Amino acid sequence: MSTNLLKGKKGIIFGALNEHSIAWKVAERAYEEGAEFILTNAPVAIRMGELDELAQKTNSDVIPADATSIEDLEKLFDAATKKFGKIDFILHSIGMSLNVRKGIPYTENNYEYYMKGMDISAISFHKVMKVAMQKDVMNDWGSILALSYIAAQRVFPNYNDMSNAKALLESIARNFGYHFGIDKKVRVNTISQSPTATTAGSGVKGFDAFINYAEDMSPLGNASALACADYCISLFSDLTKYVTMQNLFHDGGFSNVGVSQKVMDKFM
Numbered sequence: 278m279s280t281n282l283l284k285g286k287k288g289i290i291f292g293a294l295n296e297h298s299i300a301w302k303v304a305e306r307a308y309e310e311g312a313e314f315i316l317t318n319a320p321v322a323i324r325m326g327e328l329d330e331l332a333q334k335t336n337s338d339v340i341p342a343d344a345t346s347i348e349d350l351e352k353l354f355d356a357a358t359k360k361f362g363k364i365d366f367i368l369h370s371i372g373m374s375l376n377v378r379k380g381i382p383y384t385e386n387n388y389e390y391y392m393k394g395m396d397i398s399a400i401s402f403h404k405v406m407k408v409a410m411q412k413d414v415m416n417d418w419g420s421i422l423a424l425s426y427i428a429a430q431r432v433f434p435n436y437n438d439m440s441n442a443k444a445l446l447e448s449i450a451r452n453f454g455y456h457f458g459i460d461k462k463v464r465v466n467t468i469s470q471s472p473t474a475t476t477a478g479s480g481v482k483g484f485d486a487f488i489n490y491a492e493d494m495s496p497l498g499n500a501s502a503l504a505c506a507d508y509c510i511s512l513f514s515d516l517t518k519y520v521t522m523q524n525l526f527h528d529g530g531f532s533n534v535g536v537s538q539k540v541m542d543k544f545m
């Protein structure tokens with residue numbers, strides 16, 4: 278259902294890899310709601326070719342950018358300015374841990390991989406906002422979002438060093454949100470999403486058990502990628518202008534449940 282919530286708004290969407298990606302669903306929903314945007318991803322992800330299909334469907338350009346490279350981000354924002362003038366929204370939907378990928382346990386983390394994971398999954402959010410602020414690309418009352426997970430607050434052992442990356446990501450949203458609010462009335466938030474079957478999500482060891490447990494713990498069940506996209510649209514819209522510096526749980530109630538009856542029943 279489209280209600281033109283984003284009509285006239287322009288943006289940049291980072292992180293659509295394939296049709297399972299949360300960013301892919303956000304792009305589809307943003308297009309339905311009347312937004313225009315640039316799609317971007319790391320050059321290696323773009324070479325996989327699936328993003329072209331989304332670009333055609335949503336009438337958008339694809340511009341490669343490694344989100345850890347200031348040079349790439351500067352080129353990306355210059356291209357966005359050339360195409361749109363100023364923009365209204367940015368989605369940072371990026372995550373990767375080499376320790377997770379290589380199956381290295383948290384207590385034995387390789388620090389080169391650890392730093393790389395922090396840079397890609399968290400510090401890149403700071404870099405995106407720094408370049409956006411320096412180049413003055415955001416319209417007043419714009420909205421910037423990144424995606425997080427509750428492992429930032431609670432221990433989920435297999436989430437490994439991504440837990441630390443998400444804690445840093447949420448802290449960057451709060452701190453940059455203060456400065457961007459004062460500077461431009463731009464709001465900055467993170468959405469803490471339910472476990473979702475995507476390429477990044479499924480990389481976590483024991484993901485099936487993880488997602489089933491969350492499903493049974495959440496009164497509303499796990500939120501889907503599409504439901505997450507709907508929430509992102511509301512946060513890009515003018516209906517949420519005074520929400521900033523928050524980590525917003527979008528998890529079917531998981532974060533406030535101690536134990537559910539469904540999980541209790543498994544131990545009776």
Ligand SMILES: NC(=O)c1ccc[n+]([C@@H]2O[C@H](COP(=O)([O-])OP(=O)(O)OC[C@H]3O[C@@H](n4cnc5c(N)ncnc54)[C@H](O)[C@@H]3O)[C@@H](O)[C@H]2O)c1
Nearest residue numbers: 292294298299319322344371372424472473475476477478
């Ligand atoms: N899937 C889940 O269970 C879940 C739950 C909560 C939060 N999240 C978060 O949602 C976000 C999107 O992940 P997803 O689940 O849609 O998986 P995904 O694998 O589809 O998306 C991750 C994206 O990060 C991109 N990326 C990696 N390195 C990059 C770099 N250097 N520069 C630019 N882009 C880079 C990848 O190419 C990919 O498009 C991530 O931040 C993830 O941690 C996912």
